[in-house]
Amino acid sequence: MEPGGIRHAGGLVVDTHRHTVRFGDAEVELTCRECEILEMLAEHPGWVYSPGQLAEDPVEGEHSSEAVSVLVARIRHKLADVGAQDVVQTVRGFGYRLRTEHAADRAVELVDADRTMRDAAWRLHERVIALEHRGTAEQHRQAAEILDDACDAIDALAGPSAEPDGLTER
Numbered sequence: 001m002e003p004g005g006i007r008h009a010g011g012l013v014v015d016t017h018r019h020t021v022r023f024g025d026a027e028v029e030l031t032c033r034e035c036e037i038l039e040m041l042a043e044h045p046g047w048v049y050s051p052g053q054l055a056e057d058p059v060e061g062e063h064s065s066e067a068v069s070v071l072v073a074r075i076r077h078k079l080a081d082v083g084a085q086d087v088v089q090t091v092r093g094f095g096y097r098l099r100t101e102h103a104a105d106r107a108v109e110l111v112d113a114d115r116t117m118r119d120a121a122w123r124l125h126e127r128v129i130a131l132e133h134r135g136t137a138e139q140h141r142q143a144a145e146i147l148d149d150a151c152d153a154i155d156a157l158a159g160p161s162a163e164p165d166g167l168t169e170r
Contacts (some may be wrong), residue, residue, distance in 0.1 A: 008086040009045035010099040012079075014038060026082035034075050037068070041088065041098040050122065068122040072096055094118065 005016035013022040019035045021028040037054050051065035054072075071089060079087050087099050096126065131143055 007039070007042040008044075009042045011084060012038075012087060012098070014042040016042075019083065023079065023082045023084040023087075028078050028082055028084070030075065030078060034071055034078070037071055038075055038088075040099075041096065045098040046100040048091045048094045048097045048118070094122070133165065 005018075007014040007016065009056050013030075015021075019032070019039075021030055021035065021038055031155075038053060041049060051068040055065060067129045076088050081083075089097050089099050091097060105149055128143065128147070131139060135143070
């Protein structure tokens with residue numbers, strides 16, 4: 001994210017402080033909830049967010065997956081009205097993402113191993129969240145150690161370039 005809460009993704013300019021979205025010279029008129037979803041997607045363009053993640057609403061509680069689908073459809077329609085076609089993409093079986101310059105090329109390159117790894121990562125994420133909400137302090141400590149070991153193993157497998165930018169040393 002750039003200073004001042006400005007995010008660029010898929011040709012969009014998302015201002016998280018003013019809660020505005022622009023495409024070219026056109027401002028996209030969005031409801032508060034639609035803007036929140038687009039801001040979340042713009043936080044990490046190309047990352048896939050599940051309907052469950054997008055359903056979290058700090059003000060109104062959680063929305064259903066169906067409600068998220070309707071909101072995403074409205075966002076797509078409003079973006080298309082200003083010429084921003086196919087900016088919000090569906091990743092079948094996983095969720096939604098904002099198109100990046102490389103997303104279309106990467107979609108063609110996906111193989112079963114990529115899908116298997118992403119699926120495993122989502123399962124792990126869901127279990128970590130569940131343990132975070134229901135586990136004891138000792139279980140949290142043990143899980144953190146296991147996750148640190150898993151990160152070390154992945155780093156060793158993929159090399160130093162696998163660590164995402166902006167993350168600090170554990």
